[in-house]
Every structure is written in C-alpha cells, then in structure tokens.
Amino acid sequence: MHKVKFYGIGGQGAVTAAKILSIAVSLHQNEYAITVPAYGHERRGAPVFAHIIVDDKPVLLNCYVYEPDIVVVFDENLIDMGVNVGEGCTEDTVLVINSGNEEMIQRYKDTYGFKKVYACNATEAAMKNIGLNIPNSAMLGALAHSGVVEIEAVISAVTESFGKVGEKNGKAAKYAYEHTREA
C-alpha cells in the first residue's frame, strides 16, 4: 500500500492530478486507488490537499492520509504559506517537489527532514509543453520516479484525461519525468 499526499495551490490542478493518478494505477497497472480531496472553498490561490491511497487489492481505507509514504508538493512557496508538508512524515517519506531552486529544495530538506527527494521544475515543463502554468501533468511525470506509478501509465492516463490538450499534457509528463533528478 502506498499512501500519497498532494499539496498544491488552487488552480494548479492538484485535485485533478489525484484523480488522474487513480486512473493511471487502476486502468494501466490493474491496481486500486481511492482519492479524497480536501479543498477549501474552491478558489484559486488557496492551499489544496488531496489524499490518495494505492494498493494492489481493493482499498478499504476511505479517509485522509496522516502518515504519507510520498509527499508531492506542487508549489515550492507552500513552505511560506503556513502549510506544514512534513506533517506525519518520517525520514523514509519521499518528497516529490516542483522546484528548480536548490536553496528552496535544501530548505524543505532541513525543515522537514526529507532524506529522499525528487525535484523537477514542473512549471517549466508545463510552460514548454502546454503553454500554461498548470504543473499537474508534469508533477505526475515526476511522481513516477517514486515507484507508485509507471511513467507509461501516467502518460496514458494524462493523455486520455485532457481531451484536446491530452497529447500536450502527455508530453509535459514525459518531459518532466526525463528532467527529474534526485536532489
């Protein structure tokens, strides 16, 4: 069982990404997932959370994730917005972060004690491939490094979920996957 928590900002598509992750593991890996979004008042700019549990058998748990195996940060500024992305984490918790800023990544490591970190400038990946500052597909590409989902499954799920812009989003995911590094 993998327990994953997404942290984002309203408008970045974190809740949609959680749904697409569920599609990726369910349809393309023959696994199971539940997703519980915890948004505020559905406005842009407010912190948004999504909780995802993935397993190779049907998932009984249907509640928030309190002790995540993987934390995904869609916006590096969350550390300065009063959001504690280290909540419930241990030193085994993997961080996947949208950042190309070394200093920022180091702050996340120092503040929360993350040992294993995958960093990707998903915003750049989204701008380059989709032309929009919506990093969700790119972050799913980066997330594939954590082992919870295969990159092929991500690309398939993203491509089929976004209709006309599906292919561009698929490219963003692939680009991000290829430009993710262990920090």
Add this chain to the structure above:
Amino acid sequence: MGIKMFDGNGAAVEAIRLARPGVIAAYPITPQSSIAEHLADAVAEGAIKAEYIRVESEHSAMSISIGAQLTGVRVATATASVGLALMHEVCGVAAGCRVPIVMPVVNRSLVAPWSLWCDHSDTMAERDTGWLQFYASTVQEILDLQLCAYRISEHEDVMIPSMVCFDGFYLSHSMQRVDTPSDEEAWDFVKPYVKKNMYLDTKDVMFINDLCPTVEHTEMKYQQMMGFQSAAQVSDEIFEEYEKRFGRKLQQVEAYRLEDAEVAVVTIGSMSGTGKYVVEQLREKGIKAGLLRICMFRPFPDRKIHEALKNIPVIGVIDRSCGLGGAQGPVCSEVKAAMYGESSKIYGYIGGIAGRDISDGSFRKIFNELLKIKDGKADTVSTWFDVEENAMNIREVETNANV
C-alpha cells in the same frame, strides 16, 4: 461490462444515463454540481435524449420532476445539503403521489455555520418524508444501488421514490474503478418506465394531489406504509437479481466479521471501509471485532439488524449527524429500537460532522472504548468522539464588550 473510471458524481450520472430519463431538472450545488453539469453535457452531446429544464431552485427541480414523471417518463434530478432542505416540501409530494423518482443525494452538512463538507444531516432530516434511502460506501455501489433503486422504487407493490445517498467528497470526488454494465445489459435490467395508477394525460384528465379529507388521509398514509413494507421484500429480490446478472452482492445490511465478534461498530456510508480496515487490524491482534454496515436506512431493516447483532455483547453505533435534542443520533436510536429485548450494551457515537475526517485512528479509539466496556474497565464512552476539548470556548464572545 467493463471497467470505467468514475468519481461518485460520475457514477451517478452514468447510472442516470443507463436508465434513459426523458426529463432532467437539476440545480447545481456543491458537492453535487458536477452531476448537474455532466447531465447537461450529456443532453447537449446527445448521450442522453432528454429535455433538460433549467430551474432557479431545488424546489422547482423537484416540482418539475414530479410533473414530468407523472406524464410517464423517468426523470432525473440530484441535490445536496440545503438544496435537499429546500426540496423538503415537494419531496413529500413525490412520496405521497407515489411518484417513484430516483434521486442521488450527495451528503453535505446543513446550515449553520455554512459548510460545504460531508455529513448526513441533510438526508437524515428527510428520513421520514416517505422516501426510500440507500447509503453507498464505495463509488461502485453508487452505480449499483442507483440501478437497483429504479427497479425497487418503480415496483408496483412499492411506488416510493428513492434517495441514493453518498458522502460528499469522500465518494462524490473520489475517482475509483467501476465495473459498468453495457447500455444493453443495464437497459435489460432497469427496463422502460411504465406509469402506474396516477398519471397526467391531457386526453384523460385526472386531479392529483388535491386537498384530501380526513376520511381518506390516514388510509393514504397506510398505503404508503404498506409500500415500505413491500420495499423490504422487493429490495432483497432485486438485489438478488442484480447479483445474478452482474456478480456484485448488494445487501440491506452488510455483516463484516460479526460471526464471533465480542465488540462491533455499526456504520453507514463512506466511513465503513475504514472501519473494516481497523476490524482487520484488530483481528490480526486476536481481538474479536466486527462491523455492521447499514446500506438501506429506509425502510429500516430492523429484523436483519437484530439478527446480525443479537449475540454481540458491546456495540457502538456511529452517527454522522448530531441528532440534536434526540435521545441518540438517528441511526443509534433506530438500532437500539431494533435491538429491544436483547442484553447487548449499545453506545451511540457522533462524529465526522461537516467533513471532519473519520480516520482509522477514530475507529481505533472507538474500539478501544468498547473493549474497555467489555472488560468491565469502563461504563461510559466519549459519544462525541472527535470533538475538541476546548469546544465550549470556540467563538465565545464576551457579553456587552462593545457597549
């Protein structure tokens, strides 16, 4: 049949599409909104061949639904929270006129304070309106229950509308795999809508919902009561047929590891899976824990509940609505009534209000309390199991501070 991906609202829309409604009237409200939106899309794209009537309120949505279904077509509508509260008056009309509408209700807290998030205060407030009520625990079950609800509601011995209730966000926005029947398979099961007894036809006029004198009113209510009695039997038959056709078991109540249980919880809705998870954890430690999930709340399956729980010494019943002023929360009151005459100790719990998470930790706490009761180490439980200790200080205002 095939695996498709739906969130809870998507599963409800798919079930509606499979039942081929002729008229749709829905007013969007969080967390139901995507049902109203996707139904509109489906009509615009021709996936549902229905008249979509835009309405200015839920009161109108239900009023139009009643009128339309009386002309002999299946209708679709859906709501949540205060939208359901605004429908309250007309929900009674649908029930009393025996119009077997099937309506998804996405559970969300009632005012005040305002909340967008899940609890059962909306549908529990409607529990005696004369509607059948089913509570789903997974996204799959939303589709399954809704398809069955058409058959149960429209059965000539029942003729009672149904609310298919599911938890806001926990199910409405959770994307899950759903084994979905093909259009033909579903239609073969649901079958075309046939109007019965009362109808609206300009060539054969009839007065419906007129002022009913005392000499007949009690009898009309008696007929509704008999419909509910039939619904208990009919739903068992329909669930059995559904399982034969589609391989998925539906039950009015689901007993989970109760056979030798010494402590058990009674759950309803999306919390149930988390409860089962904790039951498994406790069983691994050798603790005889079990769970009873109520899926059908109206008619209340009292005899089935009695049968399932009668040998269990200590039971906790979890209500996801406050039951303000009641002896217990609504689920617990009914379970206690069903268990009358048994020596089981039954404790009511209230929590998960307005989206507060009912976690595996919540269930561990509840089971720990019940186990202490069983071992004679305690004689009370926390009841409001997730309330903060400083509850009485929240938003406290010093009197006359500004005078």
